[in-house]
Structure formats: C-alpha cells, structure tokens
Amino acid sequence: MLILTCPNCGIAADETDLAPGGEAHITRHGPEASDDEFEGYLFHKRNPKGVHFERWRHAFGCGKWFHAARDTATLEVFGTYPAQTLEPPKALQALIRKKRPDWEGFQK
Amino acid sequence: MRRYSAFAIAREAARFHTGWERAWRSPMPKKAYDVIIIGAGGHGLATAYYLGKNHGIRNVAVIEKGWLGGGNTGRNTTIIRSNYLQDESAAIYEKARSLYETLSQELNYNVMFSPRGVMMLAQTEHEIRGYKRTEHANRLQGIETRFISPAEVKKLVPIIELAGPRYPVLGALWQPRGGTGRHDAVAWGYARACSDMGMDIIQQCEVTGIDQKDGKVTGVRTTKGDIACKKLGIVVAGNSGVLADMAGFRLPIESVALQALVSEPIKPCIDVVVMANTVHGYMSQSDKGEMVIGGGADGFNNYTQRGSFHHVEETVRALIETFPIISRLKMLRQWGGIVDMTGDRSPIIGKTPLGNTFINCGWGTGGFKSIPGSGWAMAATMASGQPDALAAGFGLDRFREGRFIDESVAAGVAH
Numbered sequence: 001m002l003i004l005t006c007p008n009c010g011i012a013a014d015e016t017d018l019a020p021g022g023e024a025h026i027t028r029h030g031p032e033a034s035d036d037e038f039e040g041y042l043f044h045k046r047n048p049k050g051v052h053f054e055r056w057r058h059a060f061g062c063g064k065w066f067h068a069a070r071d072t073a074t075l076e077v078f079g080t081y082p083a084q085t086l087e088p089p090k091a092l093q094a095l096i097r098k099k100r101p102d103w104e105g106f107q108k
Numbered sequence: 109m110r111r112y113s114a115f116a117i118a119r120e121a122a123r124f125h126t127g128w129e130r131a132w133r134s135p136m137p138k139k140a141y142d143v144i145i146i147g148a149g150g151h152g153l154a155t156a157y158y159l160g161k162n163h164g165i166r167n168v169a170v171i172e173k174g175w176l177g178g179g180n181t182g183r184n185t186t187i188i189r190s191n192y193l194q195d196e197s198a199a200i201y202e203k204a205r206s207l208y209e210t211l212s213q214e215l216n217y218n219v220m221f222s223p224r225g226v227m228m229l230a231q232t233e234h235e236i237r238g239y240k241r242t243e244h245a246n247r248l249q250g251i252e253t254r255f256i257s258p259a260e261v262k263k264l265v266p267i268i269e270l271a272g273p274r275y276p277v278l279g280a281l282w283q284p285r286g287g288t289g290r291h292d293a294v295a296w297g298y299a300r301a302c303s304d305m306g307m308d309i310i311q312q313c314e315v316t317g318i319d320q321k322d323g324k325v326t327g328v329r330t331t332k333g334d335i336a337c338k339k340l341g342i343v344v345a346g347n348s349g350v351l352a353d354m355a356g357f358r359l360p361i362e363s364v365a366l367q368a369l370v371s372e373p374i375k376p377c378i379d380v381v382v383m384a385n386t387v388h389g390y391m392s393q394s395d396k397g398e399m400v401i402g403g404g405a406d407g408f409n410n411y412t413q414r415g416s417f418h419h420v421e422e423t424v425r426a427l428i429e430t431f432p433i434i435s436r437l438k439m440l441r442q443w444g445g446i447v448d449m450t451g452d453r454s455p456i457i458g459k460t461p462l463g464n465t466f467i468n469c470g471w472g473t474g475g476f477k478s479i480p481g482s483g484w485a486m487a488a489t490m491a492s493g494q495p496d497a498l499a500a501g502f503g504l505d506r507f508r509e510g511r512f513i514d515e516s517v518a519a520g521v522a523h
C-alpha cells in the first residue's frame with residue numbers, strides 16, 4: 001500500500017486515508033492568456049513514466065493538501081512537501097537527481 | 109494460411125497434430141514500410157487488419173515491445189456492450205459490437221463472442237433516471253436496450269439479492285445483444301489474418317524514438333534498429349503519454365492502474381454480465397466457471413501494472429452484498445493493466461500535431477468492446493488522411509474546442 005507522510009500533521013498516512021489530486025505545479029494563466037496556454041493548463045498532462053510531482057489531500061486525517069514526489073514506474077516515494085510552493089524543495093530535487101541520474105530535472 | 113475447420117481437426121487428429129502451422133510469422137523488420145503501427149494490442153492489430161482488408165494497404169508493420177495482446181487487451185474482463193449515451197459513442201461502439209457478431213467467421217478464428225446480455229443495475233433513484241435517459245437515447249440511435257423491473261432482473265439472474273440491504277436493486281438497463289468475448293483470441297485472430305495478408309508483426313521490439321523531418325514523421329527507432337515509414341499510427345493505450353513525448357506533443361491523458369480478478373471455477377450459475385455501478389463492481393462467469401470480477405480504477409498516475417489492494421477489497425465487499433453466494437469463494441488470480449484515461453471518458457482517434465502521424469488511445473477502462481469498430485475507423489482515417497465519419501467527433505481538437513463527448517455517466521464504472 002502507498003504510504004505518504006503528510007507534511008502538515010506529520011502522520012504517515014495509508015493510501016486509504018488519502019485522496020489523490022493529480023499533477024502538481026500546474027500554472028493557471030491569467031485573464032490575458034492565449035488559447036494555447038489555457039488548453040495546456042486544462043488538459044495537457046505530463047503523465048510521465050518516472051518522476052512525478054503530484055497533489056494529495058490528507059482526506060481522512062488533518063484534511064489538508066500537500067505535495068508528493070513519486071516514481072510512476074516503480075512506485076517509489078521520494079518525499080512529500082507543503083503545497084504552498086511553486087516548485088519542489090531543492091533538497092528533494094537533489095535527492096531525486098542522485099537516485100535517477102537520467103531524470104531531465106524539474107520543468108514547469 | 110491453412111484454414112481452421114472441423115475437417116482440419118479430424119485430419120490433424122489422424123496424424124497426431126503434426127500438421128498445424130504457426131498462426132503468424134515472426135519476421136525481422138524490413139528497412140521501410142508504408143505504414144507502421146506501434147502497439148500490437150487489439151486496436152493496433154485491428155487497425156492493421158482493416159488497412160489491408162478495406163483499403164488495400166498491406167505493406168504494414170505492427171511493432172510490439174512485449175508479446176502481442178499482452179497489454180490491456182489480454183488483461184480485461186471482456187465486456188462488450190454499446191449502450192452509451194452520446195451519439196458519437198453509440199455509433200462506434202455499436203459498429204464494433206455488430207462486427208463482433210461475425211468476427212469469428214470473418215477471421216476464421218474463434219473469438220468466442222457470446223451475446224449473453226449485459227445488465228447494468230440501477231440501485232439509486234438517480235441511476236433509474238440516468239438509465240431511462242440512456243434507454244431513450246439508445247432507441248433514437250437504433251440500439252436495442254430496455255429498462256427492466258427488479259422481477260425481470262431476478263428472473264435473468266436468480267443468484268442476485270434484490271433487497272440490498274444498503275443498495276436495493278430498483279431495476280436495470282438491459283442490452284440483450286451485449287456480452288463477452290475471448291480477449292486473447294481477438295488479438296490472435298487479427299494477428300493471424302494480418303500476417304496472412306503479408307504484414308509483419310514484430311514482437312519484442314520497443315519503439316524508443318520517433319524520427320521526423322519538416323514536421324512529418326520519417327520513421328521510428330526501435331530496439332531492433334531504425335525503420336522508415338510514410339505513415340505512423342500510435343496505438344499504445346497506457347503508454348500513449350510516453351510515445352507522445354517522443355513525437356513532441358502532449359495528450360489530455362493520464363495513465364492509471366485498473367485491476368480485475370477471477371475466482372476458483374464453480375458450476376454455471378450466472379449466464380449474463382451484471383454491472384453494479386453505484387457500488388463499483390461487476391461480474392460474469394467464464395466458460396471455465398470462474399467468476400470474472402472487476403471494479404474501479406486507481407486514482408493516481410501509475411505505469412507498474414500493479415494496483416492498490418483496497419480497490420479489490422471494495423469491489424469484492426460490494427459484490428458479496430449483491431451476490432451472497434460468492435461470499436465463500438476463493439480468489440484465484442488478480443492482475444492489473446495501465447489504462448489511458450481522458451477527462452470525458454471518451455477515446456481519441458485522429459491526427460496528431462506531427463504530420464502523417466495518427467493516434468488511437470484514451471479507451472481507458474472500456475476499449476475491449478470497441479476493438480473492431482475502432483480499428484475500422486482508424487484504418488479509414490489513416491488511409492485517407494482525414495477523419496473517418498465514425499472517428500470525426502473523437503479528434504484531439506475536441507478538448508481545445510470544448511466539444512466533449514461526455515461518457516463519464518455511461519462509463520460509470522470501469523469498462
């Protein structure tokens with residue numbers, strides 16, 4: 001079973017206590033955005049086979065959102081971090097690069 | 109190709125089965141083909157077959173990284189139905205269902221299509237209204253479905269518990285011409301027919317890159333070398349995002365795990381397919397006697413073909429309420445496949461941003477039933493370069509234009 005540690009309350013939560021929220025760090029473009037940008041925001045998922053940053057909610061716990069970094073090809077969890085950030089923490093990125101040398105790096 | 113027949117069985121019995129030939133060739137790839145199809149699942153093989161049969165395009169290779177039919181085509185629970193809500197869906201799923209009726213004869217390969225009837229239980233007031241709406245829509249589309257009473261449900265499925273307790277059976281949407289088929293045989297039958305037309309099915313060959321020039325595809329890189337092509341079809345279900353990445357575009361698709369399981373075999377006790385969408389479970393009985401059971405998909409991106417245990421538990425827990433007699437059965441096998449989910453739960457068939465490159469994906473949890481219709485429409489689209497009538501609504505551009513084909517209700521539960 002997938003276990004993620006909620007950075008809000010510190011509990012190592014089972015998958016059954018969590019609600020998945022899809023890809024993280026998606027930019028919602030403003031009112032002047034082009035059709036391309038809005039299409040990208042709404043529909044174009046990275047859906048990578050490998051390192052994935054995603055949103056989760058500690059639904060049957062503290063109820064708060066957080067982010068997780070996972071490998072979709074192995075189910076390895078690299079770490080979790082607060083949702084109030086525009087990109088994954090540098091230390092977490094460094095850890096992933098060490099474990100996955102051919103990872104192309106975090107891209108917006 | 110030597111045809112299969114009752115006479116062939118007698119002939120081979122008389123000579124100790126020494127005369128059966130291989131069902132398809134296993135060639136090394138040529139330098140170039142007119143058309144390359146990536147993915148030898150049902151949809152890729154059916155596309156190749158109708159390219160040859162309907163459009164006379166036979167210089168075709170189907171490239172498969174594993175073994176043919178080893179993706180979702182060989183992992184599904186084989187429900188075949190066409191009782192969808194929207195007109196575009198009804199057209200392509202019904203085309204597929206009707207092709208299934210004669211597929212064994214056409215391919216000279218027994219795909220064991222069994223039109224035993226598919227029943228979708230209504231267990232809430234909302235579901236009753238939803239299915240009555242579908243029944244009316246289906247009537248306008250020329251698809252035979254009927255909303256039936258709990259008494260009729262019980263007559264068709266004596267082992268069902270109507271009373272609930274939590275979700276009583278209030279009726280059902282019944283499609284008597286729906287049913288099941290043999291998933292492997294569909295892939296094998298198409299593969300044999302393709303090979304017979306001179307097409308190359310190349311297994312154990314992974315596509316690792318897509319070459320392009322001036323915005324058009326020129327060929328693919330594979331673990332068995334580079335192969336050139338004039339047109340390319342990407343038909344790889346859960347791996348669509350990976351191939352799109354190679355081709356340089358993105359898709360409105362996420363890959364997640366969907367699981368199924370079978371019980372130990374028991375004597376025949378249910379001869380229709382029952383789907384219970386509110387409680388998220390469905391069941392039919394295979395010819396071997398196993399209960400074939402499936403439920404909902406996982407909620408997170410995954411490429412491992414392993415799903416979460418609690419989904420299996422939820423499915424089984426719900427089905428035991430509806431079918432108390434299965435409560436003591438032991439489960440024999442459980443497995444997962446990676447399904448390609450779109451936001452409107454409808455497939456994508458058509459052109460891609462890369463020239464001469466076409467994609468067929470997004471069938472998600474329910475694309476076994478559509479294999480013949482999808483291959484038919486994809487082949488026509490690839491042959492002419494323009495969307496076929498059956499495929500026209502399913503283009504990639506529908507997301508940008510907000511023209512969804514919303515089947516999230518009809519597809520309710522997986523498949």
Ligand SMILES: Cc1cc2nc3c(=O)[nH]c(=O)nc-3n(C[C@H](O)[C@H](O)[C@H](O)COP(=O)(O)OP(=O)(O)OC[C@H]3O[C@@H](n4cnc5c(N)ncnc54)[C@H](O)[C@@H]3O)c2cc1C
Nearest residue numbers: 147149150151173179180181184185187315445475476477
């Ligand atoms: C558990 C489960 C139950 C289901 N139940 C039903 C059901 O009851 N009814 C129904 O209608 N549908 C059902 N489905 C859905 C159905 O199985 C799929 O929609 C359908 O089989 C998809 O077929 P396909 O040919 O597109 O994909 P696949 O059969 O997955 O074929 C794609 C092929 O592409 C190959 N490939 C991928 N990447 C590469 C590469 N780089 N190079 C070369 N080859 C590659 C893969 O190895 C694979 O063989 C179910 C699915 C699952 C997982």
Ligand SMILES: [Zn+2]
Nearest residue numbers: 006009058062
């Ligand atoms: Zn928490």
